[in-house]
Amino acid sequence: MKPRDILEGKAGDKYFVLGNEALVRGALEGGLNFAATYPGTPSSEIGDVLSEIAGPAGVSFEFSINEKVAMEVAASAAACSLRSMVFMKHVGLNVASDPFMTAVYTGTRGGFLVIVADDPSMHSSQNEQDTRYFSEISRAPMLEPSDPVEAYEMMKKGFELSEALELPFLVRTTTRVAHIRSVVTFGEITGGRRQGDFEKNPSRWVPVPAFARTMHRELQQKLVKAREMSEQSPYNFVEQVGDKSPYGIITSGCAYNYVMDAARAMKMDVRVLKLGMTAPLPEKKISDFLRSCEDVLIVEELDPYLENAVRVLSQREGITARIRGKRDGLFSVMYEYSPDILKKALCEWRGVPYTVECVEVEALTLPPRPPVLCPGCSHRATYHAVKVALRKAKIKDAIFPTDIGCYTLGIMAPQSMADYLLCMGSSVGTACGISRATGKKVVSFIGDSTFFHSGVTGLISAYHNAHSFLLVILDNRTTAMTGHQPHPGIACEVNGMKAPAVDIEKLVKAIGVEFVKVVDPYDLNATVETFQEALGHEGLSVIVSRRECALVADRERRKKGEWKTFEVNQETCSHCLVCVTQFACPAFSSEERNVFINRALCDGCGVCAQVCPTKSIEVRSNE
Amino acid sequence: MSRNLQLVIVGVGGQGILTVSDILGTAAIEEGLKAVMSEVHGMAQRGGVVTTEMKIGDFESPLVAKGEADVILGFEPVETYRTLEKASPRTGIVTNTDPLVPPGVSLGQGAYPKVEKLIENMRNGGLKVIAVPALEIARSAGSTVAGNIVMLGAMVALENFVLAREAVEAALRKRIAPRWLDLNLKAFQMGYEAGKKQ
Numbered sequence: 172m173k174p175r176d177i178l179e180g181k182a183g184d185k186y187f188v189l190g191n192e193a194l195v196r197g198a199l200e201g202g203l204n205f206a207a208t209y210p211g212t213p214s215s216e217i218g219d220v221l222s223e224i225a226g227p228a229g230v231s232f233e234f235s236i237n238e239k240v241a242m243e244v245a246a247s248a249a250a251c252s253l254r255s256m257v258f259m260k261h262v263g264l265n266v267a268s269d270p271f272m273t274a275v276y277t278g279t280r281g282g283f284l285v286i287v288a289d290d291p292s293m294h295s296s297q298n299e300q301d302t303r304y305f306s307e308i309s310r311a312p313m314l315e316p317s318d319p320v321e322a323y324e325m326m327k328k329g330f331e332l333s334e335a336l337e338l339p340f341l342v343r344t345t346t347r348v349a350h351i352r353s354v355v356t357f358g359e360i361t362g363g364r365r366q367g368d369f370e371k372n373p374s375r376w377v378p379v380p381a382f383a384r385t386m387h388r389e390l391q392q393k394l395v396k397a398r399e400m401s402e403q404s405p406y407n408f409v410e411q412v413g414d415k416s417p418y419g420i421i422t423s424g425c426a427y428n429y430v431m432d433a434a435r436a437m438k439m440d441v442r443v444l445k446l447g448m449t450a451p452l453p454e455k456k457i458s459d460f461l462r463s464c465e466d467v468l469i470v471e472e473l474d475p476y477l478e479n480a481v482r483v484l485s486q487r488e489g490i491t492a493r494i495r496g497k498r499d500g501l502f503s504v505m506y507e508y509s510p511d512i513l514k515k516a517l518c519e520w521r522g523v524p525y526t527v528e529c530v531e532v533e534a535l536t537l538p539p540r541p542p543v544l545c546p547g548c549s550h551r552a553t554y555h556a557v558k559v560a561l562r563k564a565k566i567k568d569a570i571f572p573t574d575i576g577c578y579t580l581g582i583m584a585p586q587s588m589a590d591y592l593l594c595m596g597s598s599v600g601t602a603c604g605i606s607r608a609t610g611k612k613v614v615s616f617i618g619d620s621t622f623f624h625s626g627v628t629g630l631i632s633a634y635h636n637a638h639s640f641l642l643v644i645l646d647n648r649t650t651a652m653t654g655h656q657p658h659p660g661i662a663c664e665v666n667g668m669k670a671p672a673v674d675i676e677k678l679v680k681a682i683g684v685e686f687v688k689v690v691d692p693y694d695l696n697a698t699v700e701t702f703q704e705a706l707g708h709e710g711l712s713v714i715v716s717r718r719e720c721a722l723v724a725d726r727e728r729r730k731k732g733e734w735k736t737f738e739v740n741q742e743t744c745s746h747c748l749v750c751v752t753q754f755a756c757p758a759f760s761s762e763e764r765n766v767f768i769n770r771a772l773c774d775g776c777g778v779c780a781q782v783c784p785t786k787s788i789e790v791r792s793n794e
Numbered sequence: 795m796s797r798n799l800q801l802v803i804v805g806v807g808g809q810g811i812l813t814v815s816d817i818l819g820t821a822a823i824e825e826g827l828k829a830v831m832s833e834v835h836g837m838a839q840r841g842g843v844v845t846t847e848m849k850i851g852d853f854e855s856p857l858v859a860k861g862e863a864d865v866i867l868g869f870e871p872v873e874t875y876r877t878l879e880k881a882s883p884r885t886g887i888v889t890n891t892d893p894l895v896p897p898g899v900s901l902g903q904g905a906y907p908k909v910e911k912l913i914e915n916m917r918n919g920g921l922k923v924i925a926v927p928a929l930e931i932a933r934s935a936g937s938t939v940a941g942n943i944v945m946l947g948a949m950v951a952l953e954n955f956v957l958a959r960e961a962v963e964a965a966l967r968k969r970i971a972p973r974w975l976d977l978n979l980k981a982f983q984m985g986y987e988a989g990k991k992q
Contacts, residue, residue, distance in 0.1 A: 172816065187819035187829065294834070318830070318854070351856050352815075353830040354823055428830075428855030435852075510859035528861040528882040532919035535912075537872050538904030540806065540896040542842035584901060757841055757897035771938075 174223035182359045190349045191216035193319035194258075194286060194342070197326030199228055202362035204253035204281065206232045207241040209624065210653035211260030212295040213349040214288035218258070219654055229364030231666050234656050237595070237624040238263035239270060242285070246274040246339070249283035250376060251367030254330045258286035261302050262594060266625070268305065274339055275309045276378055276386040278393070281367070282330025283339040285311070288349045291472045291507035295652075297575070297594065299505070301473040302343050306450035310390055312397045313341040313450035314406065317427045319353045321447060325406065327358070332400065336393050341450070345472060347425040347507060398451045406447025407456055413440035418521070419464035419492075421457070421477060423449050426470045429513040437517060452480050461490045468520050469496035472508055495520060542580060546758040547721030547774025550578040550645055552692035554586040555754055555782065556716075557614060557643065559695075560702035569612040570605050574598035574626070576618035577652045578645050585755050588616070596625025599642060603633050606640040612706065613640035619675065620650035620658040627678065634682050634711055641705050642713045644675060647720040655723060679713050686712035693718055695781040721774050728775075736773040737780060738791040739766045745785045754782045797827060798851030799956035800858045804877045805869025806894050807844050810942030813969070814867075815846045817946065821957045821965035822850045832856040841897070843873055850956050864956075867949050869928075869942065870894050871909045875916070883920045888949045888989065889913070890928040890941065924948055924992045931984050940981035947985025959986065 172188055177196050180186050188196065194217055198206075206225070208218045218234060225232035231248070235241035238259045245257035259267060264287045271285065287305070290296040306313040314329060316322040325342060333340045374382050401407060412434045422430050423446040434441055444460045446452070461467060461481070469478040478496040485494060495501050501516055502508075511527075518525035544551045561569055573579055573589035574597060582589035591601050602615035617626045622644050630642065650656040657663045662672040679687045686708045690698040698716070705712040728734055739750075746764040750756070756779055758772035768779075770791065780788040801818070805811050815831055822829035831848040847858045861882040868874025868889035881887065891913070895906045916923045926948045928941040935944065943966070949955065950962050963982065970978045 185823050187816065187823060187831075189833070347832060347855075347857070350833045351830060352819055352833065353856075354819070354828060425855065429857070431854040510855060510857050510862070514859060527859075530861075530878060530881045530883055530885070530919045530921055532875075532878055532921070533915045535875065535907055535915070536904060537876055538896045538899050538906055540841075540843050540873070541898070542807075543897055545841065584903075751900045755897060755901060759897070759900060760895055761900045 174220045177220050178224040178228050178360070180357045182357055185354050185356050187352050188319055188355050189216055189352050190316075190319040190322045190344060192220055193323040193355050194326050194344070195220045196355070196357060197323035198256055198284070199230070199360045199362065200358050201282070201327040201330045202254045203230050203256060203330070204362065204365050204367070205245060205248040205255040206230060206257070207235045207244040208258045209235055209238045209241050209263060210650050210656040211263045211288070212653055213290055213344070213346045214258050214260050214286065215653040215656070216349070217286065218656060222656070226667060228360075229362070233665050234658065236659055238267035242267035242270045242274070246270060246279070246283060248367060249279040249281040249339070250277065251369045252280040253365060253367040254282040254362070256284040256286060259288070260296065261287055261289045261300055262296060262298065263287070264302060264305055266595065271305075271339075272309050273378055275311045276383060276390055277376055278337040278390070279333060279339055280337065282333035284326065284329045284333060284342050285339055286342045286344065289343060289345045289473065291345055294346055297592065299473060301476060302341070303449060303476040304474065306341050310394060311339050311341050311450070312336065312400070312448065313343055315343045315424050315447055315449045316348055317423070317425050317445070317447070318348060319351065320355055321406070322348060323355050325447065336397055336400065338393055338397065343424070345425055345507070394451060398454070401448045401451050401453040402455050404448040404453065407453045408445055409460060410443045410445060412443060413438060416440035416442070417465035418442070419444065419460060419467045420470055421446065421460070421467060421481060422470040423447070423477060424472060426472050426508050429508050429510050430470050432510055433513040433517050437514070437523070439517065439521065446477065449477070452477075454484055457481060457484060458488050458490065461485055461492045464492045466493045467495070468501070469494065470502070470508075470513070474504055541583065543583065543757050544577065544580050545721050545774070546756050546772045547725065547776040548577070549647055549692045549716065549718035549721065550581065551586070551754065551756065552695065552718070552776070552778045553643065553645055553698070553716040554581050554588050555778070556692060556695055556698040557588070557702055559699045560706055563699070563703055564706045566612050566706060569614050570609065572598045572601040572605060572613065572615040574617040574621045576621055576645070578616055578618055581616065585753055595621055596629055599626045599629030599633055602640040602642065603629070603636065603638045606638060614643060615640055616643050616645060618651070619644060619646040619648065619660050622675065623659045623673070630679065630684070630713075631682050634684055637710075639710050642711070644713065644715045646675060646715050646717040648717070649720050649723060651720045651722070655720065675715055684711050684713050686710070687715070689715045689717055691718055692716045693776055693778055695778060721776065725774055735775040736768070736770050736791045737775065737777060737788050738768055740787045740789050741765065743785055744787040747784060750779050750783055750788065754779055797956060798853070799849065800862050800864045801848045801850070801867065802845065802858050802863045802865075802877055802880050803848065803867045803869070804843065804845045804873045806873065807841055809844070809869045810939070811844050811846055811869060814942050814946050815848060817962065817965045817969050818848060818957065820969055821961040824961040824964050825957055827851060827956075828853070830854065830856040843876070845877070865949060865952065867945060869945060871912050872906065875912050878916070881921060885921060886952050887916055887921050887923045888945065888952065889923065889925055890945055891925050892927065892929045924952070924989055926985065926988055928985070931988055932981055935981040935984050936977045940978055943978045943981040944985035944988070947982040948989030951986045951989030
């Protein structure tokens with residue numbers, strides 16, 4: 172699937188689309204006018220598609236500096252009557268929760284959808300919080316698609332629902348909705364660019380206490396209508412598997428998929444209440460379902476959100492059906508579900524033996540294959556330079572706060588330079604705390620995109636509060652980890668206009684930081700020297716280590732046909748293995764102390780040639 | 795013949811696994827079948843293991859339970875072996891024989907087993923294994939980058955494979971850029987023949 176296909180795909184045709192792509196097509200068919208985001212896996216592909224097609228689709232789209240700003244940008248556009256959406260990963264909503272909470276009070280004029288992608292099992296996240304609670308705290312209604320088809324349909328319909336209630340809607344996906352593909356039949360795109368208008372009305376848009384009190388009351392009134400909407404919603408439906416029985420399952424999201432596959436494979440007789448509009452819950456529909464069952468199983472990923480509500484409801488209504496779920500230990504509150512977990516739980520629930528037919532092969536200890544920094548990655552060079560500089564400065568106990576990005580992989584051996592991490596931008600604030608608490612040398616790492624996202628505020632605070640540490644801004648000119656999205660440090664084009672770049676050094680200097688230097692990590696000696704200088708500096712120092720992401724640079728070089736690779740001169744190599752054990756580029760391998768460079772992996776950065784003590788790594792001659 | 799397939803495709807980031815998965819999904823649409831597939835994005839992709847699971851036919855979830863894979867398509871021998879908990883004695887294994895040694899091995903993090911040993915073990919376990927030297931075949935088809943399409947061809951050659959060869963070829967024509975199409979059709983053909991031979 173190419174991004175253009177999401178816009179140009181014909182109505183009535185079937186496409187094999189990713190959940191995130193389906194969200195975009197559904198939004199376009201639903202009349203999307205305006206979108207903003209900060210990239211975060213598993214939501215990133217929404218922005219990747221939009222950045223390619225927003226212009227021709229007549230949609231205003233931007234990568235904002237962080238999720239909070241994206242929320243403000245999109246909420247205010249929706250207040251101007253444009254159909255708008257903002258999207259982010261689950262922890263992104265933590266950042267954006269301040270404007271979000273109050274945007275539910277003010278409500279909206281244009282349909283406003285807030286897509287939040289949870290990451291059960293933390294495939295690429297630091298925690299697995301359950302976004303559904305945000306619907307409880309904020310009172311925003313919520314849609315929960317279980318696959319790309321529903322993602323498409325809910326977006327298409329979502330703007331209308333949001334406009335009908337004048338409320339923003341949460342659309343909660345998870346990794347196994349955002350990152351699965353299935354066959355979606357496209358409909359017609361009818362929307363296009365529209366001009367918004369703003370109607371001045373402070374009692375509606377300015378939540379000073381007097382107005383906010385009224386807003387909260389109005390919100391509660393809207394929720395009465397929202398509950399009715401949920402009762403009538405076609406996304407909340409009952410499905411029969413097999414024959415009639417007193418057994419029922421209540422489920423939502425991708426857990427529904429596992430339920431259906433397992434129930435069908437086990438030839439169960441069970442009724443399934445599938446909830447797609449999960450806030451406010453359709454209490455009457457649920458009560459009716461509970462009354463028609465003797466034994467009900469609740470199947471949902473992460474927290475017992477539905478289960479708590481169903482148990483409360485059942486107590487209130489005096490319903491006697493037995494309810495099982497996470498609260499009695501049948502399921503875990505951790506990690507994503509799988510067909511295995513479902514099979515096992517359904518067997519336990521129904522008292523059927525659980526069997527798996529496996530093959531018996533000799534168990535071998537296989538070498539692990541964790542993710543690594545790419546060949547040519549400038550972060551590896553920077554980490555190496557910092558290590559050498561610390562060694563030369565005889566500092567053995569430096570502490571390394573780190574941040575969110577590819578460079579978090581600096582946690583792996585042999586770099587082992589990631590000691591503390593909380594969230595986006597935390598490397599700066601935590602460097603303040605750790606350096607002041609311990610008095611030790613602190614070298615903190617943050618990426619360029621993350622620095623803009625929320626590191627810069629930390630740095631202003633660090634300067635103002637007279638903190639003393641070295642902040643390394645790993646500037647690879649992109650938001651690499653999520654798929655190379657732009658950020659404010661990169662000049663690009665947004666909505667057909669030139670988007671100027673913000674200069675990191677000037678910004679840091681403007682804060683007042685005196686020691687600010689830029690290095691090219693591919694020039695190892697110069698980089699080491701600058702780090703030595705910074706380590707000798709009292710107070711706050713900032714080094715911007717700047718070199719384009721190797722993946723981006725490689726793509727360009729491949730296009731131009733400029734490519735060189737390196738090889739080990741086996742005659743002069745002293746077999747010291749510094750390149751393998753200390754630098755550890757994945758293009759290297761060694762067999763009985765003989766070192767080889769995999770030509771297919773070598774990116775030609777040449778940093779290893781500078782690391783080699785005997786200068787035995789040379790440009791491979793093009794035979 | 796059943797029109798259901800539970801498939802696990804496994805390999806290392808950069809081996810073209812997502813392309814093959816996309817072609818299979820497109821081929822399923824050609825055949826008028828339901829298809830659902832999972833992908834790995836983000837951090838896990840950086841030189842790590844990439845697994846896509848796919849179900850064609852009457853399924854809702856793409857994830858394959860232990861022992862329920864009909865086919866495991868492995869782009870890297872150790873990664874094929876790592877996936878065997880999804881296999882039952884009925885599972886068809888189609889595996890590349892070219893090892894990609896994880897960088898950690900040079901740092902002393904584990905040892906890479908002999909590929910012959912891996913295949914022998916699988917066969918001793920009663921599995922039907924189609925072992926494909928994909929790199930060599932792709933090279934003779936014109937470029938080593940087409941190794942993924944060689945593997946695809948070898949899998950389609952499996953007896954009673956759920957998708958017709960013609961449907962997969964039609965999907966290749968849809969999904970591969972015109973300038974790479976001939977190379978890939980050739981790689982597909984050669985992979986198919988290599989699969990048929992075993």
